[in-house]
Amino acid sequence: MNKTQVPALEGWFTMDAEKPHLLGTQCKGCGTYYFPRQTVFCKNPACESEAFDEVQLSRTGKVWSFTNACYQPPEPFVAPDPFVPYTIVAVELEKEKMIVLGQAVEGVEVSDLKAGMDMELVLETLFEDDENEKLTWKWKPLPTDGGAA
């Protein structure tokens, strides 16, 4: 009965159920991180490197900003019927010095969030088809007691 869990985007994140990571690259020349992966040329104008390491990005960060989607987006978004609003979070990764967007996990509302809050990356269903559950990365608030995984 159970559907197979597959990534909604191939090669964008690890399929680790417990501690997933976004998959990025890092320039061997200047250390700049890339998400999505960049493997051809570095975008830093002071760097001509064309060599990159494959890296897993930090899976925790702090809220930069947040919003929600009250209306159903157009295709290629695949909406449940009826449409269920969801929350969107921009999270700052300290080591990589970059901000990454994503949906918040189901049940997290705009009123649950504040700038600076600690968040962690998890996998959750983006949509389902007949055979598969299509997973994506989402942001989930970390417990404030510091008891994070």
Next chain:
Amino acid sequence: MSGDIAILGVGMHPWGKWGKNFVEYGVHAGRAAIRDAGISWKDVQFVSGAATMRCGYPGYVAGATFAQALGWQGAEVNTSYAACASGSQALAAARTKILSGQCDVALVIGSDTTPKGFLKPAPGERPEDPDWVRFRLGITNPSYFALYARRRMEIYGDTQDDFALVKVKNAEHGFTNPNARYKKKFTAEDVAASAMVADPLRLMDICATSDGAAALIVSSLDYAKKIGRGDAVRVAAISTVTPTFASSIIEMPDLATDSAFAVEAQSFRASLPVKAYEEAGISPADVSVAEVYDLSTALEMDWYEDLQLCPRGEGAKLVREGATRIGGRIPVNPSGGLACFGEAVPAQALAQVCELTWQLRGQAGERQVENAKVGITANQGLFGHGSSVILKK
């Protein structure tokens, strides 16, 4: 040698949803600008069209399309694409041609017919396209505007009431503008009663998409003097700079900022007017009036700060004090802005220049900013495009 050029004529087709071909609007605006300049179409030596690109939409042949519609007369043509800054880039192309002595008088023109509903990507499975990916993940254009707006609330303490004040102000400004699409004096209660789209932004905080067209006749200062228009409003600066790596905020349609691991992050929006001020030799304190790209009410306040009309974080204070209303210290969007127009991408940057021209000539009627001497525009669009133009008397 002066780097200025003269604006001899301006013209627009009213913004709306008219259901016609974009060429019709463009010809209307072009002819209005030619009449306003007091020249003949046959005097135009260069047609600089602003284009848009939308799934095979034919706007990308803008220059030639308008030149043919107005009647081939042997002028040279050019087409510029720079998303929301297409009009400014078309103006920059005309300025280069004029200042290099290759032509005396040029028509700069942009027109758009927008599709109904959400702007959306081309169909198919295209995971290599960041625009496709973000829509698959449910991140639309208002998502980005709302993230910027919420950031203001979190960092500066702005409120949704502050955002509503921008809408109320712009609605008052555009109320008597014959080219505006929405002519109704909306109240803060109207804004608060409109549907939430992307928290904290409601339907009335976010600009619509419209049909519309705007055109300019520009010339060398010598040509302006020769036809008795030596006092014409001048273009004193055009900035169309790219961003500088690394981006400090998430730009549409990206899912992440650049990493600022190797170099410090910078704001693209803030960099746009810097070059314009330098080129014009004008400081922010000299500005009498501004037309900025209010894709959302909150974004207008970001622009106040990016244009250095107030210190960072004090945009809401400016609105609360009424400083950006007509009659205030530094009126912003006297035309009514995108709030009253809706966005017609390749025409919008030129519409901003049309409004400032009327303001500097003292021809803006009931929305006239008293004693306007220097005006600045600002806009930003996709793919690292943006512009800022300074006009002076």
